Amino acid sequence: AGWLADETPRLDSSVKGSAFEPTSPRATEPVVGPERTVDGFAKAFLDELNFEAGVALKRSTTTDQYLALARTIRGYLMADWLRTAERRRQNPTKMVGYLSAEYLLGRQMGNSLLATDLGDIAEQAMTSLGLDFNLLRAQEIEPGLGNGGLGRLAACFIDSLASMDVPSIGYGIRYEYGIFRQTFEEGRQVEVPDAWLSLGAPWEFPHPDRAVQVNFGGTTEQYIDGDGRTRPRWLPAWNVQGIPYHYMVPGYQNGVVNTLRLWSARATQEFDLEIFNSGDYAEAVRAQTFAENISKVLYPEDSTPQGRELRLQQQYFFVACSLKDFIDRTLEEDFDLTRLDERIIFQLNDTHPVIAIPEMMRLLMDEHDMEWAAAWEVTSKCFAYTCHTLLPEALEVWPVELMTRLLPRHMEIIYRINEEFLDTVREAFPGDELRVRRMSVIQEHPERAVRMANLATVAGVKVNGVAALHSELLRDKLLPDFAALWPNKFTNVTNGVTPRRFIRLANQQLSTLITDTIGPGWETDLERLRELEPYADDAAFTESFRQVKQANKDRLRSILSQRDGIELPEHAMLDVMVKRLHEYKRQTLKLLHIVSMYDDITSGRVRREDVVPRTFVFGAKAAPGYFMAKEIIFLINSVAKTIAQDPRVTDLMAVAFPANYNVTLANKLIPAADLSEQISLAGKEASGTGNMKFALNGALTIGTDDGANVEIRELVGDENFFLFGMLEPEVAALADRGYTPSSFYESNPALKRAIDLLASGHFTGGDRSLAAPVVDDLLYKDRFMALADFQSYLDAQARVDAAYRDVDGWTRSAVLNVARSGFFSSDRSMRDYLDRIWMPKS
């Protein structure tokens, strides 16, 4: 590791002494927002309702009122947005371009109210008009434009960049349908399309006037240019338009509003007309549908790359739009493109936007007349690559056949990049052709394909992992040949989460307690939570802290009752596992613990009075095509139902699996949790970010030595963290020896009982076959070694029970988790990106 050890994060609210230095406001046209009073707000609201929407208050629906409220709040941000944009235009500096196919934003209204500090005024204004503020807020459908951690990370990062006033822009895709809405039918996941735009989209600003054209297909040819030089050019076969939609990204009460620019695909008129003129009207309309499919829907597969053509179209579409957009803006100031790296660093959020690299080469050479060497010189300074995985099957590769068909010019450029790169390898390692093959951007087997991670590593200024352990494994196990060639290219930036959304908004009572105790300002200087440490032994403080946790639990019970009809017991430890459903995350290990506890109680193996009552909460979406993940969901629901109906255990345990876990639900669940489950097989979870949110909200973690768990434990202390399971080297050693899960089953009676009970059909209405897919996989494959870690996990859970019985001791640990987790602010992550990647001193 070592990347973290010697660094004390600094946290001031602006970035100084770099090209990113915020520029002073200049005299521009005065922009005045509505008056910041209850009356002023009410008037602005009625103006929106009456004159923009054309609806009278007494005839308005809740939807009308929500839309008018959103537009009113947005109006208060507008002046700051215009000012921020103008300030940046007047004094251009280097910017960060965050390129991400996903942004899992969560609801916008609460965040906008917090950023503008208008919460009280807005609430009073709505009350003065006889409206229910909370009901209106509940109308918002969150923009679910991401799958999970990677998409939510992008949303946290742009929040921090705005709160730190870093000149930056987020680029992505405006999916018409975001991540599917999950429902359960007889315990099985059923996906419903997420029509999040159907009620209107008050937070976005479409700019059809700034449309950009994107080409696809066709061929390339050589031609002689005006100077008599032979040059290649692309003769594309079809094209679409990208329409930018702007979203405000407000900083936290600092007058800064940055922009998130999401692209939506539309058919080009010329394209339609050509067919239309040929007389086939129906075909013209079909062409439109075809074009617009590109931004229609978010691919719901995480960690398993989709080799689908439409997915590559999406990636190239948003990247081409974004680069064109940025370069055009830069040319407005007459900038010399050979120095483009003085204006931009594009951060590649995983390999999804990596096609930007050949696209930049193409733009510079084919459209801006640069020679290869000059174009490469600048391109290789404009990108940096973040990897978010360690699973080899999650690395994106695109078949050469598909690339050639869809992006022939880019394929040529990739070949040339690779040729020159492999020359470098051969020079550094003469005669080592095996190495050359391993490092090539083109793989030959099982089919010729472009390895996007290799391309990103070749062209990127830096390659980073997302937690200390992950970055180490990325360097030493996933890309060791590249690390041997370029040791300094590799670095770490541990993920973080925004304290604005995940503490201030999600946990208002805890926020008030913190502010009352250490004063204001911690929201942008999260290391200040350290000042809470002395209060871990303060009777009055710990009592208030407990009350806050209890209030959050009570609120959650009422939310789950209303939202899902789930009735939870009043007094129980709240044990929460929320994240995407994936075998490596090991929801099945959690399930084995639950079944084991159930078996202990029902068989009388433990005395009832020795049982610490628990409520288990799961939240997880499975990729629609991921068979095993869906079987696991079914089995969890089956166990939950059986337990709810068994009077022998209902006073001691309950399992809740509310459907459709999303950012909105996370904000309600996390503040209520006592115990955070972070139980992936060591070496598989790149970082995790939920783990940070729980610790910051005063849950204790039971976890493996994986991802950012490692750093959480280092910071909060061993005594305040329940560690279990094999370490990564032990996992590797066991895999090398050959892992046989059945031997653990045979030799561990508790494990055997739990698996036998699951297999017996007890939880599946007597039908053994319904449990078989999961049980058989565990017994005969168990790729992620749940059985090997089972006993260690049970032992750790016993330690959890003992600790929870000691109310004071538990509260003390919970307070220390909050006090010592300030490092996990995404503001610190952004500072690390600035120091190590975007603006390194050396």
Ligand code: NBX
């Ligand atoms: O990125 C996640 C990792 O699994 C987490 O450990 C990490 O904390 C988080 C942020 O760094 N990866 C992730 O969420 N991946 C995807 O969502 C994904 C989406 C589409 C795709 C591949 C992966 N094709």
